[in-house]
Amino acid sequence: MNLNQVKPGQSIKIDFIPEDLELRLFSLGIKAGDSAECISHSYYGPVVLRKDRAFNQVAITHRFAEAISVTVK
Amino acid sequence: MSFIKGEKKTIKVALVGNPNVGKSVVFNYLTSSYVDVSNYAGTTIEVSVGNLKLSETEKPCSDYAFQVIDTPGIYSVSNLQEEETVTRDYILEADLIINVVSALSLGRDLFLTKQLADMGKPMLVLINQYDEAKKHKINVKVKVISQALGLDVELSSATLGEGLEELRNYILNFIDNAKFKPGRISKEVDNYCVPYLEMVFDRASALLIAEADAEVAKANDIVLPSNATSHRKEIYNIRNREVDELVREAVSEIQFAWMDKLGDLFLNPVIGSLTAVVVVYTFLFLFLGVFVAGTTVDFLENNIFKAYYEPFMRNLVGSIIPYDSSSMTSTLFTDPARALGTILVGDYGVLTLTITYLYALLLPLVFGFYLGLAFLEDSGYLPRLAVLVDGVLSSLGMNGRAIIPLILGGGCVTMATVTTRLLSTKKEKLITIALLGLTIPCSAQLGVIQGLLTNIGGFLPWLIWGGTLFLVFVLTGLVLNKLVPGECGHFVSDIPPIRLPIFKNLMQKTIQRTKVFMNEAIPAFFIAALVVSVLQVTGILKYIINWAEPILADVLLLPKEVTLSFILGMIRRDFGAFGLMEIPLSAAQLVTVCVVLTLFVPCIATVAVMIKEKNLKIAMGIWVSSWILALGIGAVLARVLPFVL
Numbered sequence A: 001m002n003l004n005q006v007k008p009g010q011s012i013k014i015d016f017i018p019e020d021l022e023l024r025l026f027s028l029g030i031k032a033g034d035s036a037e038c039i040s041h042s043y044y045g046p047v048v049l050r051k052d053r054a055f056n057q058v059a060i061t062h063r064f065a066e067a068i069s070v071t072v073k
Numbered sequence B: 001m002s003f004i005k006g007e008k009k010t011i012k013v014a015l016v017g018n019p020n021v022g023k024s025v026v027f028n029y030l031t032s033s034y035v036d037v038s039n040y041a042g043t044t045i046e047v048s049v050g051n052l053k054l055s056e057t058e059k060p061c062s063d064y065a066f067q068v069i070d071t072p073g074i075y076s077v078s079n080l081q082e083e084e085t086v087t088r089d090y091i092l093e094a095d096l097i098i099n100v101v102s103a104l105s106l107g108r109d110l111f112l113t114k115q116l117a118d119m120g121k122p123m124l125v126l127i128n129q130y131d132e133a134k135k136h137k138i139n140v141k142v143k144v145i146s147q148a149l150g151l152d153v154e155l156s157s158a159t160l161g162e163g164l165e166e167l168r169n170y171i172l173n174f175i176d177n178a179k180f181k182p183g184r185i186s187k188e189v190d191n192y193c194v195p196y197l198e199m200v201f202d203r204a205s206a207l208l209i210a211e212a213d214a215e216v217a218k219a220n221d222i223v224l225p226s227n228a229t230s231h232r233k234e235i236y237n238i239r240n241r242e243v244d245e246l247v248r249e250a251v252s253e254i255q256f257a258w259m260d261k262l263g264d265l266f267l268n269p270v271i272g273s274l275t276a277v278v279v280v281y282t283f284l285f286l287f288l289g290v291f292v293a294g295t296t297v298d299f300l301e302n303n304i305f306k307a308y309y310e311p312f313m314r315n316l317v318g319s320i321i322p323y324d325s326s327s328m329t330s331t332l333f334t335d336p337a338r339a340l341g342t343i344l345v346g347d348y349g350v351l352t353l354t355i356t357y358l359y360a361l362l363l364p365l366v367f368g369f370y371l372g373l374a375f376l377e378d379s380g381y382l383p384r385l386a387v388l389v390d391g392v393l394s395s396l397g398m399n400g401r402a403i404i405p406l407i408l409g410g411g412c413v414t415m416a417t418v419t420t421r422l423l424s425t426k427k428e429k430l431i432t433i434a435l436l437g438l439t440i441p442c443s444a445q446l447g448v449i450q451g452l453l454t455n456i457g458g459f460l461p462w463l464i465w466g467g468t469l470f471l472v473f474v475l476t477g478l479v480l481n482k483l484v485p486g487e488c489g490h491f492v493s494d495i496p497p498i499r500l501p502i503f504k505n506l507m508q509k510t511i512q513r514t515k516v517f518m519n520e521a522i523p524a525f526f527i528a529a530l531v532v533s534v535l536q537v538t539g540i541l542k543y544i545i546n547w548a549e550p551i552l553a554d555v556l557l558l559p560k561e562v563t564l565s566f567i568l569g570m571i572r573r574d575f576g577a578f579g580l581m582e583i584p585l586s587a588a589q590l591v592t593v594c595v596v597l598t599l600f601v602p603c604i605a606t607v608a609v610m611i612k613e614k615n616l617k618i619a620m621g622i623w624v625s626s627w628i629l630a631l632g633i634g635a636v637l638a639r640v641l642p643f644v645l
């Protein structure tokens, strides 16, 4: 499934990030293999994630979230 | 280090780190200055340079001058966006790097630390926001981190002033510090640098080239190999693995507090949207409209300036030379003394009306707006609002981040136009600048308009004014999104924690910004008042008003006195709104004129900044469009509103 299908409160593992987004998400501390919790997600809005053991949250726009594959834990 | 014979040697100390970790707070302490501090990523957009503060006893002893540099936040030194490359250049030139990281986000921040260490630069790691880490029961093993990095590591809570004097001493002792050593360079990463080390001047550049930084490679006449990006990926993976291991070992689990839960609620689409409505209503209508523009300005204007100050000035000047209070006839040649008196203390007098406007109206309005804005900025609410509005702004060719310049525009459109630099693509910058120029009123104008609208009859006029602007905003955005070529940027952003704003920072920021605004406004106000008074005493004003009357009467159904507001509005939009306070208008006319003046041409300073940030063609395009838009919409409102109000 892709990150856009994740609902608030769900814990996920990030399986794949396309190459063109990799660098950008990387700098915010998000990479394939990370576990995270979905904090908020509105219909056309960004998905907000918090990585496990991390305090800071990262918002990822709808368009990008669609290209990121995840599994719900 | 720069060595100039006979002079002190300058040591350059660069504060470098991820966004929102507290670099600017540290800078302000070290240099006793004030640069903007806010709770969102990307507050600092330009490098600031200051001298390290020294006590009286330290001054004569030191052979060195210490220059401290505050840089915009970055996540990585290689492959930067165009605006970020300045930061890289300062890093390459620095003698000492203070890498500021947040104790709350070491897992993210230490990536940059590792990269800086791999560059082989002299460096101290400052783990800041330690007070917040303690509140969240995060335990940081400083020794473990220090050993792993091979660097000195200090803790600080910059906003409480903790750990900063130690930092200052560390910098002062930097030269004599015999134990200083470069950080541990990762062996695995080093292998990738080796081929370049012989070709370039320093290790830092070799590393950046190994990380496929095209610009650094080009500067050193090196052609990147075809596998450069896969090398970068491998280096990043090594670094990440090392950071993950270190954080697991040195940083304990987090306990979330109620403030964090509140922050999460603001992100909830339903609760967040309701909160946004309450925030806008409270801030614009209750605080700025009713309290500041209504009660406070009323009191200052009527009970102090108009009751005591203006009569005093009129008596004073009137005892020396005669004056006319509201004459429109030409007296300049027949009675020059009377003309001078009128310029000084007449209806638009430089010493009467101008002073009242400046200090009884403009000052409280601008101060009020900036205080409210500072509160929103420092609480961490704005980035959450950005998340909520991202969907809507995306359909207008921008993204959630644009909400920051758009809201700052409510303070001063000129300043906000500069802030659009934090947006990533040309298209969204252009659309945001256009919308700022066309539809966003500045604080002074906003305040006066809020006051006028509240005075005539509560919420409905306010709603019509706000609703019209909102509609124009959305429609213009939709059209521009279609017309402007190029990509709009995508919203990927850190969301900072919700924080209780610190009173001292709120005040510092508010006073600083109010000063900048007033310094620009005061001379402009005097010049405008002088111009109008001169037009009045030469009789030219009468001609202009007579000439413009049919346009205003036929198109906007407004009386001729309003012409003056329009003339003033072209110089600064807030003048236009001020002029209105003196003219008797019906509710429908008032709302019409408030809308027209908000949509009306951006002020001269904004046009200048638009030319600087974009170009003359775009600035003129926006200027002309605002005429058409303002008069067109005004004409419609003038005909519809009498049935509603």
Ligand SMILES: Nc1nc2c(ncn2[C@@H]2O[C@H](COP(=O)(O)OP(=O)(O)OP(=O)(O)O)[C@@H](O)[C@H]2O)c(=O)[nH]1
Pocket (backbone or CB within 6 Å): B017, B018, B019, B020, B021, B022, B023, B024, B025, B026, B036, B037, B038, B039, B040, B041, B042, B043, B044, B045, B071, B072, B073, B074, B128, B129, B130, B131, B132, B156, B157, B158, B159, B160, B378, B499, B502, B505
């Ligand atoms: N509680 C607490 N808050 C801090 C501390 N240091 C900074 N802050 C807050 O963190 C936020 C960011 O501070 P800035 O100094 O603007 O951060 P910066 O690193 O300069 O950020 P950019 O300019 O965006 O790169 C502000 O809200 C500060 O008040 C600290 O030690 N403790």
Ligand SMILES: [Mg+2]
Pocket (backbone or CB within 6 Å): B023, B024, B025, B036, B037, B043, B044, B071, B072, B073
């Ligand atoms: Mg800063």
